[in-house]
Amino acid sequence: MSPVTENSKYALSLRGLVKRFGGVEALSGATLEVERGTVHGLIGQNGAGKSTLIKILAGLYQPDEGVIEINGIRHERLTAREVEKLGIHFIHQDRLLVPSFNVGESLFLGREPRLNRLPFLDRRSMRKRAQDILDRYFNLRLPANALISELTTAQKQIVQITRALLDKPSILVFDEPTAALVRREADILFDLIGRLRTDGITIIYISHYLNEIEALCDRATILRNGRDVASVDPRSTPASKIASLMVARDIGEMFPKVATTIGAPVLTAKKLSKAGKFRNVSLDVRQGEIVGLAGLLGSGAKDLVRVLFGLDTADSGEITIEGEQGRPRSPVAAVAKRLALVPEDRRGDGVALGLSVAENTTLASLKRFTRSGFLQRNAEHAEVDRLIEQLAIKTNGRFAPVRTLSGGNQQKVALAKWLSRKSSLYILDEPTVGVDIGSKVEIYNLIGKLAERGAGILVLSSDLSELIGITDRILVLFRGSVVREFRSSETTPDDVLAEATGALTPHHGEERHVG
């Protein structure tokens, strides 16, 4: 459709982009040049400017300065419609697909083929075109009448990609495509990207994971603080070099582990079972101890946490918290027993985006600031200000809605909520997901301090080097059972992963239980 200037070597050339939001510069002169027909990686920590750059390419933001050239043709400004006409498509992790539509409807939403220009949908041609692409690239039969809500994350992604391919795209942008995929699904995706490249489609691949960049990309641009700091060949550049370019910080000081005195047990669970989730799980966490829980999706680790915090009930087993026996029947009871949970779904369960920093921070400790039913605002605000300062929460004041904070700072608010009251056991579920590297280190420090003060801490993390770096011990769950316990100082991510995937568990070596 669009005229292609063959003498241009670049499918895409964004040069010297500057984008300001109020006083903040999200991009301060970033350049991304992608050669036609290559797979180009875009990497950087959270807040480095990746998403701003991509939103400019998608026509969602207009840059304040800089040049946009697509197929050698300069564009003053892009709109979302032009971008689609130019054949640029985006595959997002959480790109909206209507859950109640079926696969066929989703694929053609908004551009349904018509029957001989009559106002009727040409369902037969829709089905045929979709099936052609599904067969060719995915070698799988996705029933065109399956509902989106019935699909797995990986299958939804396939629908998105298929939808893009129906338009014969020239550039495909994958935004963190593997974040919610299991290994086997990711392998299928990598295979697919290879075939798309052979077909001459230019691919931009955004990821946190250096091993993916190394395996897939012909070239990679590294963003840091809104600038491109380097463009490298990831196959010939050592991962450690790339990592240090991304971070500009010595990895050694990432996990500041403090030595603590381990005291009496805070939490003891004995032979906890819940049908279909986990069985006979026993664990204990002591004062000053940081215990890690490792397990893939479906290992039962998440279900265990829900039971500990009273969100679900166990079928059998005992829980003892600070010497007092009794399973918490609700979060209300768990909090009364001085448990604290920082949940994985930060924006859904951890912080209320529409409430202010202050309202979120004191939500679990309102009793402290209440006299005969009335809120004592001065006391409340003093405590909020203290925590904002202690956790270095970057906010436009205590009354700013949490929605306006970055991911890392939202997470700090989720933590501050529990620091405003005294808890004896902190359960942290993926405490650093989507958190920028600076805030990560601050959160690690904070976890260390809590342990130092005698709290017990239970951490779940899918970042195994993080888990090993900050914990004393790690329990590995596989298919609902604790299969192994490691001393964190004596193990490696590979060992933990091997146990978590069941590779070392007899009889279960071949089939993997996921989802």
Add this chain to the structure above:
Amino acid sequence: MSIAANPDHNPFGLQSVGQYLLRYAVIVALAGVFAFFSFATTTFLTSANLTSILVNNFTLLAIVAVAMTFAVAAGGIDLSVGTSVDFASFTFVSLVLAGYPVGLAILLALVSGAAVGGFNALLISGAGITPFLATLGTLFIGRSTQQLLTNGGNPVYLPQTGISPLFSFIGHGHIIGVPVPLVIVGLLIIVAATLLFRTRFGRVVLAIGVQQSVARYSGLHVPGHIGLIYVISGLIAAIAGIILTSTVSVYIPNSGGAFMLNAIGATFIGTTLSREGRPNVPGTVLGVLLLSIVANGLLLTGLSFYWQQVGTGLLIFIVLAASFLNRRGRVD
């Protein structure tokens, strides 16, 4: 730096005036309709008419709208506020008619209104039915119940004589020159605003309304608070039923339902007063005032009664649109 060079500092510029007008759309609309009717009619701007607006148009709707504000603040809605009004009215009339002391009748009328809310609480917190459907069900059940109790909807009149003076005092009395209904509504507004804005209870309700799962994960007692909200809503609506009955000396089955839609309208007009778009008592009160003035003013201009609904609808559109523009302006 000169003032002109700084776009943020522009106190007298058109843009900032526009933003200001949008931000306080309710107040602007209120001033606008007030001015309009003052010029358009000779009778609007008289003390007798203004008092009439407050007593006849404002009072009952304000009470019901405050009840609605509680439910909306908790993230729900109460379609059965009118049912509470009716049940309170029925209980009040029946007990006074049967010769019970007015004080006791008032108390039991309040209880009956709260009981309607309690039924909602059971459905919502106990059975997990969404507030919209639960209170809609209550609305239908309440309607049939009243028809069954009154032989298909016959009004229950009180005799003109032999009733304790306390009865008519509620609807027609004065306390230091102020009509009693206005005193009651004033007190209610202050108590309700304090409860929602200054207490722990109000904060918890707000958190539940904004993001329920966060409240749950913070160890707050979510079902208990939601249940209590509907009891409170029913209780407050019952006050309107008592005042209504005392004013007209009659119970007319299913008359309370008339307030429900206006109460919802006023509550949502009121949310525009809050920067975060939260339901709030002062905003709701302004919303009620706005609707009351329009209802009264349109009547005075000689337009048909049925144009009231059109006026109300247009106002809700205008205020909500202004608020939307204001919010979009801030995001840009």
